[in-house]
Amino acid sequence: MDISELHAIAERERARRTSIRIHCCTSSGCMASGGVVLHEQLTKAVSAAGRQAEIETVAVGCMGFCGLGPMVVVEPEHLIFERVRPDQAAELVGALAGKPCSIERGDPQHPFFARQLPIVRRNGGQINPERIEEYIAAGGYQALYHAVHDLEPNEVIEELTRSGLRGRGGAGYPTGLKWATVAKSRGERKFVVCNGDEGDPGAFMDRSILESDPHLVLEGMCIAGYAVGASQGYLYVRGEYPLAISRLQKAIGQARRLGILGSQIFDTAFDFKIDIRVGAGAFVCGEETALIASIEGRRGQPRPRPPYPAEQGLWGFPTLINNVETLANIAPIINGGADWYASIGTAQSKGTKVFALTGKVRNTGLIEVPMGISLREIVEDLGGGTPDGVAVKAVQTGGPSGGCIPASLFHTAVSYETLAEVGSIMGSGGMVVMDASTDMVELARFYVDFCMDESCGKCIPCRVGTIQLHRLLSRIRAGEASRAELDDLEQLCNLVRDTSLCGLGQSAPNPVLSTLRYFREEYEALCQPEP
Structure with missing residues (x-):
């Protein structure tokens, strides 16, 4: 073709x-x-x-x-x-x-629509995701054609680096740097993996992208394969996403029939194949080394790093791992150019971010907004505030790995750096709004309970520490703890955070630490008075 x-x-x-x-x-x-x-x-x-x-x-x-x-x-x-x-x-x-x-x-002029800047979601609601012809009519696969015909692999990586795109899976690692590392790594084979193991409670960004625009992700994976020298890609998708899996299977079949996937793509020497691997619902498999183990057919448990997957990943070969939203940004960047993309967002956080806006908010759903927008604009303008007019109390970003940001800090701009400064993270894009009725201690216990259940048990700090955190929070919630035990709670949080093997344990204390930081009075009110 x-x-x-x-x-x-x-x-x-x-x-x-x-x-x-x-x-x-x-x-x-x-x-x-x-x-x-x-x-x-x-x-x-x-x-x-x-x-x-x-x-x-x-x-x-x-x-x-x-x-x-x-x-x-x-x-x-x-x-x-x-x-x-x-x-x-x-x-x-x-x-x-x-x-x-x-x-x-x-x-159509409602702020929920008017304040968004769709890049990743530009085809959402516009095309039939089960017809490749509609994707092509919307400009699909032209970026891949341009990359394999007009650009050298290193030029693709340079364009991506100049764009300033950072990984949308949570860590915010520079995408161009990760691609360059895989490209330079030596190996008989290389792999590209799309991490679609979205497991945060209240998050459905990646699911929506896969269901609404599967070819956009496939195109991003193909460009990534060309850039780093890989010929095989794997889509790792949660088993709880049957519609996404079904539409991806159809999209892969359609692309193969047109010769867009497979051998000699667009009449070049570039070969690339994509297969789907279905996860069994383990939250820890969102961590890249646990995901690799799962694809290989082993129990999904993380391993110490280094070596990093970019050097030794799937079956010991260099492996590029990006999440769904990251890969969905690739084709728009190649089509629009690095300068265009870099003009959006902040100095260090470029482009847009997709959030799942849920909780005690009037307008729930998916939004795509430029980096640098304030939390207040998201919650009050796009979200419309709370449904019954009760005051907004806080917003949690980053799911169970994130923190709770009080309404007094809603002037905070949404970027990787600013969210970290106030004790939270960008995460994959979950954003849960809480009103004045929310019990912050119970909220912290809920997320610790989630992490405790999802711990793979490999390392003691996470396996035992999350259980002890949950027990201590339960004692506080039942009014059985003293105020002195709040210091014990904080010390235990720091221990689990600093000594756990992977991101699950390292971030599990975040909801507790952030609620202790901003809502300590709620903890103290539940504690027994000092003798």
Whole structure:
């Protein structure tokens, strides 16, 4: 396949489309509230109205505003319909002919939509994720073609380095530097691994990307393989994501049939194959060495580093591991250029970040915003504050590995450095809002309980330390502890953080330390008075 064939596919797809497209969300969130049935009923309603020649119903991916699903958007007018029931399908189709309609309408200028900057999620809700033709019509696989035909592998890495992209999996390691390390490492074989083991409570960023735009991730993996000299890629996806797995399998098959995956990609010497590996739901497998062990068929447990996977990864060969969102940024950077991407965000945190905004907030769902936006803008403008007007108390970023940031610090800009300064982390992108009714001690205990259950048990600080943290928090919550034991709690947190083998144990104390730092009075109120 050459570039003319790619353009021809895009032209045929655009010519095939009807003048009106009814986009119906069929990703997991809307599926749970009837999105798939709604799409079927919309298709029947269009047929019953005899308007198939001018109206097409399209099963699309996540539109972001999950709290208002199932959502339907009619293009090109961009008419938004919210909480549409399957029995309202005929009414919605009738509204396109000017008939009365009682379905709740959305405002495209609502801050939830208007304040976002979609790069990774630009195709979300716009294309059918199960048709490669729609992805190609949206510019898909042109970045891969440009990379393998016009750029040397080192030039791809240089472009990525100049863009300033950092890993979106939590650590924020410079992506270009990681790619350069793998490219320089010697080995008979090299691998590219996409870490789709998203396990944070309340986080669904990667799931949405995989469900809504699987080819974007495949394209990023292919470009990565070309850049570092790998010929095999693995997509490691949680077993709890059946829809993502199904759509990835279809996407891989479609790309193979077109010759975009496999041998001599785009008539070059570059070969690249991608296979899926399904995880069994172990949170610790989000850690890259545990993930490697799982792919190899061993128990998912971390190992000490060095050596790092970039030098000795899968089966001892150099391995590049990036998470879903990181790889979804690659094609846009190659298409738009490093300077364009680097112009977004802050001096040290470039580009955009996808967050799952959940908890005690009016507008729940997925948002993609430029780095540097303040927490207040996210919670109050995009999120709309709390549903019942109760004061916002705090927001937690980074899931069970993150910290709770009080409302008094909502002026904090969202970047890797600033969040660390206030005792939290970016993490993979979970963002949970809490109001004045939230018990911060109980919240800390909840996350410690999660980490305790998910500990692989390999190292004593994590295996034993999380249990002792949970017991001490339970004593405090039951009013059985003294104030002196708060110092013991803090010391134990520091011990677990500083001596655990992997990121699970090292970050497990973060919710406790941050709530002790900002909400100590809630702990003290539960403690027995000193004699």
